[in-house]
Amino acid sequence: xxxxxxxxxxxxxxxxxxxxxxxxxxxxxxxxxxxxxxxxxxxxxxxxxxxxxxxxxxxxxxxxxxxxxxxxxxxxxxxxxxxxxxxxxxxxxxxxxxxxxxxxxxxxxxxxxxxxxxxxxxxxxxxxxxxxxxxxxxxxxxxxxxxxxxxxxxxxxxxxxxxxxxxxxxxxxxxxxxxxxxxxxxxxxxxxxxxxxxxxxxxxxxxxxxxxxxxxxxxxxxxxxxxxxxxxxxxxxxxxxxxxxxxxxxxxxxxxxxxxxxxxxxxxxxxxxxxxxxxxxxxxxxxxxxxxxxxxxxxxxxxxxxxxxxxxxxxxxxxxxxxxxxxxxxxxxxxxxxxxxxxxxxxxxxxxxxxxxxxxxxxxxxxxxxxxxxxxxxxxxxxxxxxxxxxxxxxxxxxxxxxxxxxxxxxxxxxxxxxxxxxxxxxxxxxxxxxxxxxxxxxxxxxxxxxxxxxxxxxxxxxxxxxxx
Amino acid sequence: xxxxxxxxxxxxxxxxxxxxxxxxxxxxxxxxxxxxxxxxxxxxxxxxxxxxxxxxxxxxxxxxxxxxxxxxxxxxxxxxxxxxxxxxxxxxxxxxxxxxxxxxxxxxxxxxxxxxxxxxxxxxxxxxxxxxxxxxxxxxxxxxxxxxxxxxxxxxxxxxxxxxxxxxxxxxxxxxxxxxxxxxxxxxxxxxxxxxxxxxxxxxxxxxxxxxxxxxxxxxxxxxxxxxxxxxxxxxxxxxxxxxxxxxxxxxxxxxxxxxxxxxxxxxxxxxxxxxxxxxxxxxxxxxxxxxxxxxxxxxxxxxxxxxxxxxxxxxxxxxxxxxxxxxxxxxxxx
Numbered sequence: 144x145x146x147x148x149x150x151x152x153x154x155x156x157x158x159x160x161x162x163x164x165x166x167x168x169x170x171x172x173x174x175x176x177x178x179x180x181x182x183x184x185x186x187x188x189x190x191x192x193x194x195x196x197x198x199x200x201x202x203x204x205x206x207x208x209x210x211x212x213x214x215x216x217x218x219x220x221x222x223x224x225x226x227x228x229x230x231x232x233x234x235x236x237x238x239x240x241x242x243x244x245x246x247x248x249x250x251x252x253x254x255x256x257x258x259x260x261x262x263x264x265x266x267x268x269x270x271x272x273x274x275x276x277x278x279x280x281x282x283x284x285x286x287x288x289x290x291x292x293x294x295x296x297x298x299x300x301x302x303x304x305x306x307x308x309x310x311x312x313x314x315x316x317x318x319x320x321x322x323x324x325x326x327x328x329x330x331x332x333x334x335x336x337x338x339x340x341x342x343x344x345x346x347x348x349x350x351x352x353x354x355x356x357x358x359x360x361x362x363x364x365x366x367x368x369x370x371x372x373x374x375x376x377x378x379x380x381x382x383x384x385x386x387x388x389x390x391x392x393x394x395x396x397x398x399x400x401x402x403x404x405x406x407x408x409x410x411x412x413x414x415x416x417x418x419x420x421x422x423x424x425x426x427x428x429x430x431x432x433x434x435x436x437x438x439x440x441x442x443x444x445x446x447x448x449x450x451x452x453x454x455x456x457x458x459x460x461x462x463x464x465x466x467x468x469x470x471x472x473x474x475x476x477x478x479x480x481x482x483x484x485x486x487x488x489x490x491x492x493x494x495x496x497x498x499x500x501x502x503x504x505x506x507x508x509x510x511x512x513x514x515x516x517x518x519x520x521x522x523x524x525x526x527x528x529x530x531x532x533x534x535x536x537x538x539x540x541x542x543x544x545x546x547x548x549x550x551x552x553x554x555x556x557x558x559x560x561x562x563x564x565x566x567x568x569x570x571x572x573x574x575x576x577x578x579x580x581x582x583x584x585x586x587x588x589x590x591x592x593x594x595x596x597x598x599x600x601x602x603x604x605x606x607x608x609x610x611x612x
Numbered sequence: 613x614x615x616x617x618x619x620x621x622x623x624x625x626x627x628x629x630x631x632x633x634x635x636x637x638x639x640x641x642x643x644x645x646x647x648x649x650x651x652x653x654x655x656x657x658x659x660x661x662x663x664x665x666x667x668x669x670x671x672x673x674x675x676x677x678x679x680x681x682x683x684x685x686x687x688x689x690x691x692x693x694x695x696x697x698x699x700x701x702x703x704x705x706x707x708x709x710x711x712x713x714x715x716x717x718x719x720x721x722x723x724x725x726x727x728x729x730x731x732x733x734x735x736x737x738x739x740x741x742x743x744x745x746x747x748x749x750x751x752x753x754x755x756x757x758x759x760x761x762x763x764x765x766x767x768x769x770x771x772x773x774x775x776x777x778x779x780x781x782x783x784x785x786x787x788x789x790x791x792x793x794x795x796x797x798x799x800x801x802x803x804x805x806x807x808x809x810x811x812x813x814x815x816x817x818x819x820x821x822x823x824x825x826x827x828x829x830x831x832x833x834x835x836x837x838x839x840x841x842x843x844x845x846x847x848x849x850x851x852x853x854x855x856x857x858x859x860x861x862x863x864x865x866x867x868x869x870x871x872x873x874x875x876x877x878x879x880x881x882x883x884x885x886x887x888x889x890x891x892x893x894x895x896x897x898x899x900x901x902x903x904x905x906x907x908x909x910x911x912x913x914x915x916x917x918x919x920x921x922x923x924x925x926x927x928x929x930x931x932x933x934x935x936x937x938x939x940x941x942x943x944x945x946x947x
Contacts, residue, residue, distance in 0.1 A: 146713055153709055157701070422696030426757065428665050429690035430713035432682055594665065594694070 146431045147439040154443025158410045159450065168406075168451055172458055193259040193332050195282060195296035197339060198275055200266045203306040205354065207265045209346035210299070214263045219338060259335050260292070272300045272324070282328040296331055299343055300324040306350045323347065393530045393557035396476070397522060397550050399455050400484055405519065407448030408491040411440060412508055415499025424593045433590040437500075441492045441582075448488055456480075479556050479567065483549035486574035490546040491515075493578075493585035497605065500592035507599040514602075522550035533558045542570050545577040584609045614677065616641045616765050616796035617662060622671035624657055631657040633820040635671070639798055639813075644791045646807035646814045647800040648914070650922055654820040655800040656693055659769050662798075663690055676765055686715035689763035693770040693800075695754050699743035703729070706742055707757055714761040721760075728756040748779045755783070759790060766790055768799035772806050784810060804915040814914065816921060823921045835912040835920070840869075840893055843878035843906040859900055866899065868892045880910070 158164060197214050201207040212218060266275060278295040303309075304321030311318045325340055349359040418424045427436055456477075463472060498511045525547075529538040533555040541551045543566075552570050555562050591608045592600070600608070617639040624632045632654040639645050649655050660666045661673065664681040676684045698706055704725055711721035729735050732752045737745060745753065751774070759766065768787070772780055780803075787810055791797055801807055807814060814831060816824035826834070844859055863872050863879060868887035873880040881896075883889050889909050897907050 149709070149712055157698075417699075421699050422694045423698055424696075425665065425692035425694045426690075426696065426710070426754065427713070429663060429688070429692065429758075430685060430710065432664075594660070596694075 147435045147442065150427075150431060150436055150439025151442035151446065154414060154440050155446040158414065158444065158447045164447075168454065172455070193261065193296065193335050194292055195294040196262050196264050196292075197297045197299065198264045198266050198278075198295055199299045199301070200268065200270050200272060200275065201299075201301045202268050202303045203301060203350065204268055205306050205350040206301050206343075206346045209349060210342065211263050211265060213342040213346065214261065214339065216260045216262065218342075219259050219261060219335075222338065259332070261296070261335070262292070264295075272298065272326075276326050279326065279328045296328045297336075297339055298324075298326040299339070300326070301343070301347065305347055306354060320351075390530055393554040394526055395459060396480055396553045396557040397526055399452060399459070400480065400487060400550060400553055401519070401522060403448040403452040403455075403484070404487045404491050406451055407444040407488055408495040410447055411444040411492050412495040412499045412512075413505065414440065414444075415496055416502060416505050416508055419500065419502075419593060420504055428593070433593060434586055436593075437496050437586055437589045441489065441496060444492060445485075445488050449484070452484060476556055480553055482571060483553050483574070486571070486578050487546065487549035489578040490549075490574075490581050491519075493581035494546075497585040497588040497592070500589040501595070501605060501608075502599045503596060510599070511602070511605075518546060521547050522554075525551065526554055529554050530558050533560045533562055539566070542566055543573050545574055548574055587611070614641060615639055615674075616643075616676060617798070618672075618674045619658075619662070620672040622658070622661065622668050622673060624654075624661060624666070624668045630820050632661070632668075632817070635817065635820070635822055637815060637822065637825065639796060641796050642794055643796055643813050644787070644811055645796075645798045646811035647798055647816075648802070648804070648807055648814060648824075648918060649800075649817045650918075651802075653817045655817065656769055658817065659692075659767055659798075659800060662767065663688070686761060687764045689758040689761065689766040691754060691758040691766075691768045691771060693773070697742040697745075697750055697753060700741060702739055702741055703734070703745070703753060704738040707753065707760065710757040711760045714763075716761055724760050725756070728760060732756065747774060748776065751775060751779065751783075755786065759786075764795060766795050766797045768797070770801060771799050772801055772803045780806065804913070804918060808914045816918065818922055824917070831914070831917060832912050835917050837910050837912055837916070838883040838889070839910040840881045840883060840889065840896065841878065841906070841908050841910050842881060842896060842900065842904060844900055845903040845905045859902075862899065862901070863896075866896065868895075878906075 199207055199210050199214075201210070276298050279298060282294045282296050301323040302321045305323045306320075308318050308320060323343060325336075325343065327336055327339075352359045352362055418427065431439070460472065494515055498508055498515075502508045502511065521541075525537075525541065528535070529541070529551055532538060538551060538555055542548050542555065548570050552567070556567070587609045588605055591611065615638045617637065619635055619637040622632055622635040622637075623630070635654075635658065637658075647655055647659070657666070661668050662675060662681060664675075664685075673679070675681045676687055678684045681688055701709075704722070707725035707729070708718070708721040711725060712718065716724065726735075726738065729738050732755075734749060734752060737749065742750065742753065755771075758768070771783060771787070775783060784806060787797060787799065791810075799810075808828070811828055813827050814824060815822060815826075824831070842863070860872060860874065860879070863869055863881060866881075868884050869892070870882035870884040872882075883892060893907055893909065897904050
């Protein structure tokens, strides 16, 4: 094994085999997985079971029959089942196939039985709302099974004028329907509240239509259109565009690249500063040349960054396969990402090696890091405008400006819009050229910097070192 | 026998500062050379150039027959002045890593590391992290890493700094042992005592210029002070006051004594031109009233030579205490 590779191996193992690194790298995906599987379960379990009665005072007498049907517990449960079905359909039409999971079905069944168990009481038309709302005060909506089925949890008061247009009060006023009142117990499940008010709205509108001698069913049919997917016409054919995946995929690739490059670069900085401050540097230089040491360290940290990258991207690809979305991934995209990763990493690592070799401790490094961090924030800020308009002037220019060009190119390539092909080799060529230049400059700074102690250099001194020797 | 290190006309500047100027130096193979000089004289710079860690502005340099130490790095053992260990690394992996970087294969690296740890009495710390070791133990580990690959040439920069007397002695023994097994050794130091004890050759640079380059025997001959030190037997407070004036006047008129200097315990006498020191000493011993506790022909010591050279070239004041007291040396050990 050559000395450079030996240095690389130690660098890799020394970084990877620390508790901090393992936790930092493995914890986020684990937390994510736990969050994705556990949180919906918890949310479903947390939906309170509501038991009791809904009292209705319908002064018009035209709405109560409809409400007697739509506000009882069977109707509530039917609506919930329908909602869930709709949501799943929406996910499927969004291009994501949820695998049929027996657990999910079990949850659904469980949900159905645990839904609100409510009944309707139609009070006399002339009942006094002030008196009828008193029973609500003694309701215990959160007690679930213990609660009495006869407790009153809500009171709906529908005035005559809500259904039949009242005569205008003044000559200059437009005639308007009156509004109804919904009085509920505190802490009543928000979903139940929404459900009640939706159904009352519905019943009142139907009653108005009927009063106007119109068929509510026919009117509803006439006033709605089914939702359709937008079709994108391309020379290759028609396809449904999925804006979510089209935006998320480029962002995913860029963030992956960004995180792995930054973690690897940071590791290189830390280990170089440590070697310098613990004075092990010159001991190493008695066995290897500064160039061997620097290149070995960069390769070792590149291994670290590549490990992070493959760990995360493999889990990402796994997720895409799991949701049957692997067609979104172009194998060439992975190849390009690998190329741009090498360019981005080498640029970053050269800068970090140079800085790490020039300073005495990590605090001094922060000062020199500032300009680099500002540059590194740019791709994060530009991600949205670039992925929205991958062929805009701005996106095209930044594709050729290292060190942000690899990030910009990955966003553009992962997006759905085709980019002019010549830009890929040109940006790679510029990237490789700048990578060689940076490595050369860093090697010069490294050679001088590793044995310099005392006042930390500023940017001007670093440039002088590059021009020296 | 060819020289292990040959340096011709070597010059190195750092900006306006000339660190080493027109330096010529030969280190014969198998020799044990001390490299001395005051702080900032250019010792470490010279050693770093020999090791090809930094490069000279001009001049020629050859190490073990190669134009650069890079080509013979695996045959050189180097213990830098700025030395340290990976704090978080365990001792055995650290030594094996260093040994492998110096060209040993994995098996030999481990075996030799364990051998050396055992010899140094560090067998039980092999599994410990380097940061858990005491300073002296770390120094030993660093020494092992410098010699583990059995180099032909051993360069030790400020090897005695930061060591207590016990470890200084241990280090001296280790250097002697390495020398006996035929290695060429160059060590830089401020510790004149150690240099005198160990070296067969000494070179000294001051302000980047070589001011001394000779064998220890030649240095002693060249800088022979021709001085006899006399300590009279009666040295009580009252005795000094009462009797010494008599002795001093006796000495001043004594044939063969050129001059007399009085110090705390006795006198230093200059041996006059043409006088025979051994006969003079016998005559003096017999002539001093009350007898003598000690009479000796003063031997030059390296410390005097060092200070003479520094002061004659620069008029610079050197505190002798700095040279004797290890704690007052240039810098603390960087561990």
